[in-house]
Amino acid sequence: MLIKDGIIVEIGDAAGRLANEELNAEECLVLPGFVNPHLHLDKALLGERINREITGHNESTSLASSVTPLAAAAAGAALVDEGLELAYKLKPNFTVSDVRERAVRVLREAVRYGTTAMRAFADVGTIGGLVPVEGLLRAREEMKDMIDLQIGAFPEEGLICDPGAEELLEEAMKMGADVVAGLPGFELTDADGRLHVDFCFDLAKRYARPLHLFIDPSEDPNSRNLEYLAVKILREGGHEGRVTVSWDALAAYNDVYATKIIALAKAAGINFVSTPPVALIFYGRVSRIQELLSAGVNIACGQDCVNDTYYPFGKPDQLEVAFFMSHVAKLKHVPDDLYTVIDMITVNAAKVLELQEYGCEVGCRADLVVLDAQSVHEALRIRSERRAVIKSGRLVAESRVETTLFG
Numbered sequence: 001m002l003i004k005d006g007i008i009v010e011i012g013d014a015a016g017r018l019a020n021e022e023l024n025a026e027e028c029l030v031l032p033g034f035v036n037p038h039l040h041l042d043k044a045l046l047g048e049r050i051n052r053e054i055t056g057h058n059e060s061t062s063l064a065s066s067v068t069p070l071a072a073a074a075a076g077a078a079l080v081d082e083g084l085e086l087a088y089k090l091k092p093n094f095t096v097s098d099v100r101e102r103a104v105r106v107l108r109e110a111v112r113y114g115t116t117a118m119r120a121f122a123d124v125g126t127i128g129g130l131v132p133v134e135g136l137l138r139a140r141e142e143m144k145d146m147i148d149l150q151i152g153a154f155p156e157e158g159l160i161c162d163p164g165a166e167e168l169l170e171e172a173m174k175m176g177a178d179v180v181a182g183l184p185g186f187e188l189t190d191a192d193g194r195l196h197v198d199f200c201f202d203l204a205k206r207y208a209r210p211l212h213l214f215i216d217p218s219e220d221p222n223s224r225n226l227e228y229l230a231v232k233i234l235r236e237g238g239h240e241g242r243v244t245v246s247w248d249a250l251a252a253y254n255d256v257y258a259t260k261i262i263a264l265a266k267a268a269g270i271n272f273v274s275t276p277p278v279a280l281i282f283y284g285r286v287s288r289i290q291e292l293l294s295a296g297v298n299i300a301c302g303q304d305c306v307n308d309t310y311y312p313f314g315k316p317d318q319l320e321v322a323f324f325m326s327h328v329a330k331l332k333h334v335p336d337d338l339y340t341v342i343d344m345i346t347v348n349a350a351k352v353l354e355l356q357e358y359g360c361e362v363g364c365r366a367d368l369v370v371l372d373a374q375s376v377h378e379a380l381r382i383r384s385e386r387r388a389v390i391k392s393g394r395l396v397a398e399s400r401v402e403t404t405l406f407g
């Protein structure tokens with residue numbers, strides 16, 4: 001593979017050709033750089049300070065004093081309330097440099113495991129203001145030669161139930177956030193959820209940015225925000241292919257209704273992002289992956305959390321995420337199912353991020369990961385070492401593991 005000015009210019013027998021730099025990838029598997037379409041970088045590694053900054057959090061607790069009664073009621077009603085409550089408490093103490101520092105640590109680890117592009121979310125709301133967005137903007141700048149970072153402005157405390165958050169969300173877009181994110185299922189009523197979808201959709205269109213909604217993060221079979229979103233896209237149009245959902249409630253719906261919603265989502269061109277490690281620990285299952293695949297819907301998968309208030313684990317390793325996905329979605333047939341899960345962390349995720357010139361072909365940008373594996377099967381089976389990671393033609397990480405067995 002010959003790379004010039006960061007672009008793959010030739011693939012084939014390069015014997016006898018001269019290059020300024022050479023990387024021997026003999027007997028290795030070369031894939032396009034991994035893409036993580038969903039990670040809360042602003043809250044990453046908060047697990048390190050939960051015990052230090054919060055004592056007795058399992059006893060009766062009061063939320064941060066800055067939270068309005070409406071927001072407190074919404075938090076209390078949310079099914080993920082413990083992680084949320086901890087986040088509420090820690091968020092007022094965030095500083096720009098603290099967010100930046102935690103984000104950079106995780107980004108460097110992600111690069112080491114072969115991720116060359118990521119969509120990360122920064123909370124926006126009246127508790128933490130725009131500090132998380134500012135922190136991620138700085139991390140993006142600091143890491144720009146190693147990883148493409150998209151920042152999604154994410155109203156974690158809702159919009160309708162957090163007066164002032166709408167203005168902050170728009171301000172985040174002006175500051176340089178790349179993606180409008182939303183959480184309509186957090187609102188207190190179905191009508192408010194629809195207003196939340198309306199506001200985010202309109203903001204994304206006005207700023208010509210992708211929309212990424214954490215649509216119905218619950219096991220509530222009555223959640224209807226995905227239906228509303230799909231029909232809205234079909235009726236109003238104008239943002240085709242630029243809308244992604246995570247945390248859908250498809251698995252909780254009955255089969256008839258789920259079939260209808262998948263058909264609507266397909267027609268509306270909605271991308272899906274599933275985050276198997278965190279979904280498993282919350283619900284013991286993920287979305288209806290097999291049905292979405294059968295319908296031809298674009299599905300990617302990501303590592304949602306890295307040691308934050310919601311999830312104590314989380315290695316920013318997309319190969320591990322794909323490994324989880326193959327289990328929970330029962331994708332086990334060699335090689336086709338395994339190619340499918342690799343697509344979820346490469347080409348499908350690249351489509352979510354709207355990456356141009358992505359892939360392992362001539363003319364593509366040389367964002368590559370070199371795995372110490374002979375096949376995709378082997379890479380997934382042992383989550384092979386990432387020998388080298390290349391970003392825009394430049395070597396950005398190299399790893400070696402040496403083991404000696406005595407006997």
Ligand SMILES: [Zn+2]
Binds near residue numbers: 038040214304
């Ligand atoms: Zn998430």
